[in-house]
Structures are given as C-alpha cells and as structure tokens.
Amino acid sequence: MEAVAMAKGVLTMAHKPLLLNCLFSRSSSITSKSGVIFPGLQHGYRRSFVSTSDATSARSGTAWSKRSFVVRASSAAGEEKQPSIGFLGLGIMGTAMARNLVKAGYEVTVWNRSISKCDALVSEGAKRGETPEQTTAACDITFAMLADPAGAMEVACGPQGAVKGLSAGKGYVDVSTVDDETAKAISDAVRKTGAEFLEAPVSGSKKPAVDGTLIFLTAGDKSLFERASPMLDVMGKSKFYLGDVGNGAAMKLVVNMVMGSMMASFSEGLLLGAKAGLDPKTVIEVIGQGAISAPMFAMKGPSMVEGQYPTAFPLKHQQKDLRLALELANKVGQPSPIAAAVNDLYARATKNGLGDEDFSAIIEALKACKRTQLSNNEKTGITNSSTLRFSES
Ligand SMILES: NC(=O)C1=CN([C@@H]2O[C@H](COP(=O)(O)OP(=O)(O)OC[C@H]3O[C@@H](n4cnc5c(N)ncnc54)[C@H](OP(=O)(O)O)[C@@H]3O)[C@@H](O)[C@H]2O)C=CC1
Ligand SMILES: O=CCCC(=O)O
Known part of the structure; x- marks a missing residue:
C-alpha cells in the first residue's frame, strides 16, 4: 500500500518576508518529509498568495498566523482558470469545509438536501446548486460530505445524482465516512463517466473542520489527488494517499x-x-x-x-x-x-x-x-x- 503524508505549512507573521520570497522563487522550499506540499506545482501550475484575513481570523484568531493558497491552473494561452468547486452535503462538517473553500477564494457551488442549509454559504459568496447532477455538471471538482453509505450512494447515484453530471475531465471527491464497498461502488459509477474519483474521509471533527486542520485519508485516482491537493490543503493540515479505493475507508x-x-x-x-x-x-x-x-x-x-x-x-x-x-x-x-x-x-x-x-x-x-x-x-x-x-x- 502506498502511503504518502504531507503536512500543511503553518505560516507566521515573523516568517512573512521569508515566506513571500520562498513562495515566489523556490518551489522546493516548502516541503514535508515525504514530498512537496503542492504537488501540482510540478505540473505546470503556479501558486498565488491569496489574502484570507477573514478565514484566517476565524481559524486562528490572528490575521497573519496562517495563510491559505489558491492554485490556479494556467491554460495554454497563459490565462488563469481557477477550478470551480462543488460541495454536496452541508451538515456539521460540510458547512465548515465548504466555508473554508469560499474564504480561500474558490468559486463554490453548494447543494444540500435540506435547502435552507445553503443559505448562510450563499450569503457568503457561494452559488446554490439545484441538484447534485446540476452541481457536478457546473463544476470541475465536486466534494461530497454525506452522513452514511446510504446518503453517499443516493447523492452520487440516485435520480438527479452527481454521477449524471460528470464527464471526462471532472473529479468527484467523496469525503464522507463510508465502508469500502460503498466507496468502490461510487468509484465505479464515477469512472464509467470518464471522470476521476478520490475517496478522502477525514480524521478530525467540527473544530478542525472550522480551523482547516483536518487529516485527509485519500485513495483512488492519483491525478485527482494532485489536482485536488490545493483544496485539501485549504481544508486540512495533512493528507495521506493510500492507493486503491477502499483503503481510505x-x-x-x-x-x-x-x-x-x-x-x-x-x-x-x-x-x-x-x-x-x-x-x-x-x-x-x-x-x-x-x-x-x-x-x-x-x-x-x-x-x-x-x-x-x-x-x-x-x-x-x-x-x-x-x-x-x-x-x-x-x-x-x-x-x-x-x-x-x-x-x-x-x-x-x-x-x-x-x-x-x-x-x-x-x-x-x-x-x-x-x-x-x-x-x-x-x-x-x-x-x-x-x-x-x-x-x-
Ligand atoms: N462530525 C464529525 O465530527 C465528523 C463526521 N465525519 C463524517 O462525515 C460525514 C458527515 O458528518 P456530519 O457533517 O457530522 O453529519 P451531519 O449529520 O451534520 O450531516 C449529514 C449530511 O448528510 C446529508 N444527508 C444524509 N442523508 C442523506 C440522503 N439520503 N440524501 C442526501 N443528503 C443526505 C444531510 O442532509 P440534511 O441536512 O438534509 O439532513 C447532511 O447534509 C459522516 O459520514 C460522518 O461520519 C467525519 C469526521 C468527523
Ligand atoms: O469521525 C469523526 C471524528 C474523527 C476524529 O476526530 O478523528
């Protein structure tokens, strides 16, 4: 089983000048024991430093004590295109995780079965998805945080389910806690559309979700792991890539x-x-x-x-x-x-x-x-x- 752990950098005010220098000149300078924190950088991405003072103060109480990064993919023409993010399931965990993505500057479309739970995030800048299908159709990468295997299956594979809006080039990241068989069933359905699948259940509870210090236990398509890494880094402090679908569960x-x-x-x-x-x-x-x-x-x-x-x-x-x-x-x-x-x-x-x-x-x-x-x-x-x-x- 391949296991790769990457730790989130914690940046302080005292490190700011050094940090800016490091960020924009030497991509190898922020690394963990096992690898570069931003693997996407090795593949034609460049990172931008996004001011997230609101998110930062919500997370740590100090505006400069921690920073989030948004990685923007560069198109062939040199234009920047930030991936659009879907988020399905706004319970205790999903709300906090989606909020951190919004605060980090991503374009986020949220959907929840009980529609009213979308209201707060919409007022903070998110779009509201009509259905899981419409959300995945509108977004590059969609995260799902559902209660249990039945909920995860229904949202992924039910009528108007997420799978119906997927196609080649898109990604579906299920962060719910489910069993390996459910993860594999969703993975199969997603991959049949040509899209990529990553299971990524989290260790850490409500406070780490709010603070952006979750631990992601991922498995599945490695290229989606790499594409989703900037978002995982916004929501978490570390991430493990564990190989085949089922190992994360x-x-x-x-x-x-x-x-x-x-x-x-x-x-x-x-x-x-x-x-x-x-x-x-x-x-x-x-x-x-x-x-x-x-x-x-x-x-x-x-x-x-x-x-x-x-x-x-x-x-x-x-x-x-x-x-x-x-x-x-x-x-x-x-x-x-x-x-x-x-x-x-x-x-x-x-x-x-x-x-x-x-x-x-x-x-x-x-x-x-x-x-x-x-x-x-x-x-x-x-x-x-x-x-x-x-x-x-
Ligand atoms: N809370 C925690 O500390 C942690 C939880 N987890 C795991 O994360 C997942 C979510 O947890 P949490 O946020 O606490 O749970 P909540 O009970 O707060 O939220 C559950 C979410 O799932 C939705 N849901 C449930 N069933 C269905 C269904 N059939 N169709 C569509 N949506 C459905 C709910 O929608 P609605 O609002 O309409 O009910 C809600 O958005 C669980 O798998 C949990 O085990 C993992 C780590 C920590
Ligand atoms: O799954 C819920 C909490 C898990 C954890 O705190 O690691």
Whole structure:
C-alpha cells in the first residue's frame, strides 16, 4: 500500500518576508518529509498568495498566523482558470469545509438536501446548486460530505445524482465516512463517466473542520489527488494517499473504531472514579498527564463532567462507524470483541434518543446501564462481547 503524508505549512507573521520570497522563487522550499506540499506545482501550475484575513481570523484568531493558497491552473494561452468547486452535503462538517473553500477564494457551488442549509454559504459568496447532477455538471471538482453509505450512494447515484453530471475531465471527491464497498461502488459509477474519483474521509471533527486542520485519508485516482491537493490543503493540515479505493475507508474505520472504544472506556473510568469517591476533574487531570493522555479526553472531559454534550460528532455517526468497522473486521477475519461490545452500547444509546448528541454522551448510556447478565465465564472473570449484556436500570 502506498502511503504518502504531507503536512500543511503553518505560516507566521515573523516568517512573512521569508515566506513571500520562498513562495515566489523556490518551489522546493516548502516541503514535508515525504514530498512537496503542492504537488501540482510540478505540473505546470503556479501558486498565488491569496489574502484570507477573514478565514484566517476565524481559524486562528490572528490575521497573519496562517495563510491559505489558491492554485490556479494556467491554460495554454497563459490565462488563469481557477477550478470551480462543488460541495454536496452541508451538515456539521460540510458547512465548515465548504466555508473554508469560499474564504480561500474558490468559486463554490453548494447543494444540500435540506435547502435552507445553503443559505448562510450563499450569503457568503457561494452559488446554490439545484441538484447534485446540476452541481457536478457546473463544476470541475465536486466534494461530497454525506452522513452514511446510504446518503453517499443516493447523492452520487440516485435520480438527479452527481454521477449524471460528470464527464471526462471532472473529479468527484467523496469525503464522507463510508465502508469500502460503498466507496468502490461510487468509484465505479464515477469512472464509467470518464471522470476521476478520490475517496478522502477525514480524521478530525467540527473544530478542525472550522480551523482547516483536518487529516485527509485519500485513495483512488492519483491525478485527482494532485489536482485536488490545493483544496485539501485549504481544508486540512495533512493528507495521506493510500492507493486503491477502499483503503481510505478502511483507514478511517480503524481510527473511528479505536476512538469509539476510547470514549466508552474513558466514560467508564470517569464513572468508576466518581463511584469510588474521586473528583472527576482530578481524574481527568491525572489521565491527562500520563501515557494515556489524549486531546479528546482533555477536550471533552470537562463538559462530560458537567453533563453537557454539544454536538461535534453525532453519536449516531460513531455507532455507524463502529458497525462498519465490525463489518470490515468480519470480512477480513479479525476478531474485535472490544469494538463489538462498544458497538452494542452505542447502538443502545442511539435507540434511546442520544443519537443526535455528541458521541461523548455515551457516558449517559453507561449511567443508565447495569450489568444484568454475566457469562458462563463469570467464575473465571473472563467476559467478551458475546457474553456482556447491558440493560436499562
Ligand atoms: N462530525 C464529525 O465530527 C465528523 C463526521 N465525519 C463524517 O462525515 C460525514 C458527515 O458528518 P456530519 O457533517 O457530522 O453529519 P451531519 O449529520 O451534520 O450531516 C449529514 C449530511 O448528510 C446529508 N444527508 C444524509 N442523508 C442523506 C440522503 N439520503 N440524501 C442526501 N443528503 C443526505 C444531510 O442532509 P440534511 O441536512 O438534509 O439532513 C447532511 O447534509 C459522516 O459520514 C460522518 O461520519 C467525519 C469526521 C468527523
Ligand atoms: O469521525 C469523526 C471524528 C474523527 C476524529 O476526530 O478523528
């Protein structure tokens, strides 16, 4: 599997003069360990420095602390033609990602099933697409950020779907979290039109989406990866190219399987600590200083202690990702009893109305649980996903 990671440059006011010099004279000067940050530059593109003070202050609070770049393709006649961008799906993630593209100066056409979600971006300069088909027909490269495999399929391949507006020369980049089979089905449909396909699910949640610091896990047509790289760099801090379609989905599901288990385990620890008479804030601090510290615990822990779950990553999506990860585990023959037990818990939480809360609300599902049934292995103290059962108290 080919894996290429490229890190986004972080530019500061102090670096500005040097930066301008580097940008316009030496294309090799901004590189990561594994390659040039702007691979398009090697293929007849030139970069322009676009002032994005609004975007920058939204991202970092300082106008000069970070900059975005728009890469413009040069036509044979020497005229600049900036690729037009479509964006399908304006939920928590899609809205923030499309907004960063608008702020970076791209011409962006947005579409969402619930039309009103387009209004804010249209007022900020985006065009509104009538349908996914009309959006892809009007744009060079279209991104899609849909809830789940069913949504991604419907938007890509349904009546008036994105595929109908595609043709040779265009690109379709699906950044939704789906399974490898869905990614491959969409890829096949897209490629039949002559267009190129890239799957590019993201690691990172609402804040990284707003800040433009997502991590893209891409696979598919390498030339589309290169063409889309300037846009990925606006929306993210790094990007991995992982080879064949399906590898991006698999990587994303591995990440989210681990994440779902970590959050459930953290919740259990907070509750155990509280029952044992410990101050949960001190538990968070102790965890934060040791080997199991995680930004997620530091970020979500304090609000979890307050019983607040402002939605960044909906719990129902975390459960979807655990389900898809388990399907992948079954397919490749990898026993995953921890993820299976945790999936049961998230499924129960979703069923009991926590689906639209942040996934950290899983602690509420644990509060409502009691172990009612122990396994035949109880005497040995060994339990696994098929023998642990939860029920409402
Ligand atoms: N939130 C997060 O932290 C992260 C989420 N993800 C993944 O990104 C994707 C989007 O997440 P997020 O933005 O949080 O989700 P939201 O629930 O906020 O948004 C989901 C989007 O999908 C659309 N949609 C759902 N079903 C359909 C359908 N059948 N046809 C057309 N549109 C549909 C919704 O349209 P409508 O508005 O009409 O309902 C909405 O635009 C998911 O796959 C998620 O797992 C990845 C990383 C982080
Ligand atoms: O998929 C949702 C969140 C993933 C992450 O924070 O890496």
